[in-house]
Amino acid sequence: MSRTDHRNPNVSGLRPRSKLVHGGIRRSQFDETCEALYQTSGFVYGSAEEAENAFANDGSRHVYSRFRNPTSAMFEDRLAEYEGAEWAYATSSGMAAVHGALMSGLRTGDRVVAPRSLFISCYWIVKELCSRFGIESVFVDGTDLAEWEEALSKPTKAVFLETPSNPGLEVVDLEAVCKLAHAAGAVVVADNAFATPVLQRPFEFGADVVIYSATKHIDGQGRCLGGVILAKDRKYGSDVIHPFLRHTGPTISPFNSWLLLKGMETLELRVHAQSAAALQVAEFLESHPKVAQVLYPLLPSHPQYDLVRKQMTGGGNMLSVFLKGGKTEAFNALNGLRMVMISNNLGDSKSLITHPATTTHSKLTDEEKVAARIEPGLLRLSVGLEDPQDIIEDLDRALAEA
Ligand SMILES: *Cc1c(COP(=O)(O)O)cnc(C)c1O
Secondary structure: OOOOOOOOOOOOOOOHHHHHHHOOOOOOOOOOOOOOOOOOOEOOOOOHHHHHHHHHOOOOOOOEOOOOOHHHHHHHHHHHHHHOOOEEEEEOOHHHHHHHHHHOOOOOOOEEEEEOOOOHHHHHHHHHHHHHOOOEEEEEOOOOHHHHHHHOOOOOOEEEEEOOOOOOOOOOOHHHHHHHHHHOOOEEEEEOOOOHHHHOOHHHHOOOEEEEEOHHHHHOOOOOOOEEEEEOOHHHHHHHHHHHHHHHOOEOOHHHHHHHHHHHHOHHHHHHHHHHHHHHHHHHHHOOOOEEEEEOOOOOOOOOHHHHHHHOOOOOOEEEEEEOOOHHHHHHHHHOOOOOEEOOOOOOOOOEEEOHHHOOOOOOOHHHHHHOOOOOOEEEEEOOOOOHHHHHHHHHHHHHHO
């Protein structure tokens, strides 16, 4: 990092954790320490010629915050620097990122392949929205490479996947699926929300576009919604994705970008602490007599443990807990908790727990619930930043009452 340009530091030689603190920063003429919040919709010009020039030379300066905003650009550049992406755009929510990343590249007659185990709104976009526009969607068992191979034996425009998936924690073999997808002509869009940018780097396994719900770990403190689309290739981002976003306007607010930018500074510390605590909690729950099964990527009992070890550097903070009982026992356990909060959000510094069958996934049909293992005794736990022993004691007490 060069001392000579404190307003516009070059962070390319820094280690990843340092990039999270200094990446993307552009200081103003006031030389502020903390990143400035440019809470503005538009920008002014010193002359008519300057305005003419700004529109003639796209991207040469800021013209309107739907296209680009200096605070949002700091957030986008910081994450792109960390992730190894050439292009990034921040959106108002994770779903705006999923929608923009997918629909910007699709037309009537195209074909999309995705695993059945997806976050409910991602599933809606691939199944319902795509079909409204005459785009064929094909679903596979994301853990079965033979099904991927079969589905990708025909020309395909896009593959959309989550790994690990929400809430099934199914893991997709990124390297193998990206190879099959590219052979079929498809762009691979990976939703990396559960793994976080800290624990899994989809670009290194061949993904073309990575999206985040920044609402989750990137903010990580329950303050705002946000999303990001990152493209490995600048040209794909600026030629295909950017026109779609610029003209449809799923833009993030500068204030939310500022929160997320500051959230990035502690992202590695938080995710590593939460991931270590989640492993402890998973081991405790796995040996609990009222628990039938715990799904956690870094437990040797996870069906894809070897694959997890190959493509993730930690297990993350999310657990699926299948109780031996059904809905009654699951509700009793939730109602017996004192510290862990009942909430459908995740990735927060506060430990949060939800009953997917009656909340996040209540709109699925019975068959879809069976296919996605959204069982009456399933609880989804997001491990926070509290002392892991307090989380374990709270769960132990609540399970005793279940
Ligand atoms: C939460 C979530 C989303 C949606 O993000 P929002 O910020 O709530 O719009 C998309 N994908 C996954 C895997 C998620 O967990």
